[in-house]
Amino acid sequence: MEVGSSQSQPQSTKQKADALQSLSGPFSSSIAKLSGSSRGIPSNKDFHFYCNFNEFNAPITEIADTSQLMLDTIGYSSHLWGKEMAFPDEFDDVYDWLVNVNDELFERFDVSADEFEKLRKQEEERGSKLMSLVDSESGFQLVYGKKKGLNQLMEKDLSSSSSSSAVKVASRDRKTMGTKQKIPFHIPTIPRPQDMFKIVVNNSNQPFDHVWLQRSEDGSRVIHPQEKFSALDFVDKNVVEPVKPPPTESTSFKLVEEVKDLKELAxxxxxxxxxxxxxxxxxxRSFQGLTCLMQVSTRTEDFVVDTLKLRIHIGPHLREVFKDPMKKKVMHGADHDIMWLQRDFGIYVCNMFDTGQASRVLKLERNSLEYLLSHFCGVTANKEYQNADWRLRPLPDEMLRYAREDTHYLLHIYDLMRIRLLSASTESEDSVEPLVEVYKRSYDLCMRLYEKELLTDSSYLYIYGLQGAGFNAQQLAIVAGLCEWRDVVARAEDESTGYVLPNKTLLDIAKQKPVTTNMLRHLVKSKHPYVDRNLGSIVSIIRHSMQNAAAFEAAAELLKEVRVETASEENTVSADGNEAQLPESPARLTTTATESIGGGISINDSMTRNPPGSVHVKESLELGSRTAGICRNGQENSSHSGAQATVQVLKKPSRAFGAMLGNSTAKRKFDSDKKVSSLTLLFLQSFGAFIRDVLV
Structure with a gap:
């Protein structure tokens, strides 16, 4: 390559645009040509060598600067995005940035397409045409961004249609009101409630103690207060004319943040x-979870209780009223709520009606609260905050409104569903009336008792994605060791295991088997603070686990058998055209583990002699501001043998859950290279026209 002594004048933007337009064929073909020609560029050490020569370094630097300028222009085009999306300084963050920009683009395209379709349908109904919206030069119909034209027209049509149908719009509709607001499920800047409100929890590896329940005479079990009654005692067949509740704006509301207000609520x-x-x-951001808010509604008032600030006061003031069998508690999908009330407040519910169970008995189209609000109350619910970070304080008005809507209409839905159930009872030929069936299901939900998640020798077998990963014994040993390490850290720091070390990252580490801190650091890319602070300890666990791989040969072989069986069952179709029965869950591993596998050695035997995950975790772990040497039973670990103590209590996933852990999951989870390349190409295709505009 020869470069003249005199510098040529820089190309004008017009010339650059012409050069780009000269690329024949579609944009993807041009990218393919560029990609092919890039093979001639030196790589690795050769690249750095040629960079010493100005003839090579000058054009490469110009190309890099031009590319950087284009990406920065995209990121700082706040007039397009409505916000700045600056190109990241760290190279490791570039992929996430590309994905976010790509998602934003397609989100806006979806919104524009939805707006256009809705407007075109409205115009067709009126018999008019949309010629006024057509750009005479390009022929495209402009939709997104014409706030003063399209959006005002649509808002006018929506207001007229909503008033005629008497349907309330409780929130913004993404398809008609603009881009859907993205609500983060985790806000890293939120101070931890455990620290702010001095919340004390017991995360030891021991079963949960239901201290607020009486015990049987022999002390062998606890007695739920609802045991004194049967489901039939709570059935209410009185027909009451349902009265629709007033809108939330005209209903009395109280945010309960002080003890005196909690006493008034009680x-x-x-x-x-x-x-x-x-x-x-x-x-x-907690090991067992935190109840952040409680919503309560009567026929005339709504209450939202800050259960983080008032955590120690909730039980003493509300325990008796929830236990009172004479008071009906209406809840929706109470499976988890019942557990959380027991765990955090020692509250045990008696006499509950679950509208989620009622919707199943009535065989409604859907069972969600969002559907029930629309179906029975004509209210379009705002579900943007369903998975929001409810630790946020103070709560924004939008989140408070969402919280209120979850219970504001629930008693009215209860009235309407009860009438339907009574009507269905007269027509039913079943031995159990539909209304009674709902109360029996609700009764059973209340009778469930919270169980703490415990670490056992087989806990690692239930990690999502493990069954389809195809790991050998050595990799399986690493999974078990890391599973125990993150459990110890999570209990000590009151963090979720997913925050300490996500399942995908854990499986990636086991797959790659990094044996140095540099290898591990490069793999995790500083995304997990607890991993960053314990790189040395984790590498030691990996090495020790690899040496202990012989203890996992039987488990690896059994996983292989289950994987083969799962694959064959997924490909099998029954004679009547229906899918074959779902494969068994990893729970089969624990039941089959007692059977002798090869050489007369059972998994239980090998676990006893060389327990999986018996990695000595007594090494110093820098857990924030303190050092933890906690063994598996949650006590101070004074010897290696103490780390092997376990409590054999483990919730096993259902057969359907086991099916989700099959080969399809592995393919989706571990084919990351293909995802990166396809998304990058999709991004380039999406922004082809935009880049041309930037150059011009």
Whole structure:
């Protein structure tokens, strides 16, 4: 390559645009040509060598600067995005940035397409045409961004149609009101409630102690207060004319943040016969989870209780009213709420009606609360905050409104569903009336008792994605060791195991088997603070686990058999055209583990002699501001043998859950290279026209 002594004048933007337009064929073909020609560029050490020569370095630098300028222009085009999306400084963050920009682009395209389709349908109904919206030069119909034209027209049409149908719009509709607001499920800047409100929890590896329940005479079990009654005792067949509740704007509301307000709420609940309840929860930044909010509605008032600030006061003031069998508690999908009330407040519910179970008995189209609000109340619910970070304080008005809507209409839905169930009971030929069936299901939900997640010798077998990963014994040993390490850290720091070390990252580490801190650091890319602070300890665990791989040969072989069986069952179709029965879950591993596998050695035997995950975790782990040497039973670990103590209590996933852990999951989870290349190409295709505009 020869470069003249005199510098040529820089090309004008017009010339650059012409050069780009000269690329024949579609944009993807041009990219393919450029990609092919890039093979001639030196790589690795050769690249750095040629960079020493100006003839090579000058054009490469110009290309890099031009590319950087284009990407920066995209990121700082706040007039297009409505916000700045600056190109990241760290190279490791570039992929995430590309994905976010790509998602934003397609989100806007979807919104524009939806707006156009809705407007065209409205115009067709009126018999008019959309010629006024057509750009005479390009022929495209402009939709997105014409706020003063299209959006005002649509808002006018929506207001007229909503008033005629008497349907309330409780929130913004993404298809008609603009881009859907993205609500993060985790806000890293939020101070931890455990620290702010001095919340004390017991994360030891021991079963949960239901201290607020009486025990049987022999002390072998706890007695739920609802045991004194049967489901039939709570059935209410009285028909009451349902009265639709007023809108939230005209209903009395109280945000309960002080003890005196909590006492007033308890007094009001003692004076009513029924009330609706819902909870908002966060499980990502605590080991067992935190109940962040409690919503309560009577026929005339709505209450939102800050259960983080008032955590130690909730049980003493509300325990009796929830236990009172004479008061009906209406909840929706109470499976988890019942558990959270027991765990955090020692509250045990008696006499509950679950509208989610009622929708199943009535065989409605869907069972979600969002559907029930629309179906029975004509209310379009805002579900953007369903998975929001409810630890946020103070709560924004939008989140408070969402929380109120979850219980504000629930008693009215209860009235309407009860009437339908009574009507269905007269027509039913079944031995069990539909209304009674709902109460039996709700009764059973209340009788469930919370169980703490415990670490056992087989816990690692239930990690999502493991069954389809195809790991050998050595990799399986690493999974078990890391599973125990993150459990110890999560319990000590009151963090979720997913925050300490996500399943995907854990499986990636086991797959790559990094044996140095540099290899591990490069693999995790500083995305997990607890991993960054314990690189040395984790590498030691990996090495020790690899040496202990012989203890996992039987488990690896059994996983292989299950994987083959799962694959064959997924490809099998029954004679009548229906899918074959779902494969068994990893729970089969624990039941089959007692059977002798090869050489007369059972998995249980090998676990006893060389327990999986018996990695000595007594090394110093820098857990924030303190050092943890906690063994598996949650106590101080004074010897290696103590780390092997376990409590054999483990919830096993269902057969359907086991099916989700099959080969399809592995393919989706581990084919990351293909995802990166396809998304990058998709991004380049999407921004082809935009880049041309930037150059011009």
């Amino acid at each position: 007094a009001k609940l003692r004076g009513v016969n029924e009330f609706a309840v819902d909870l908002e929860h966060n499980h990502y």
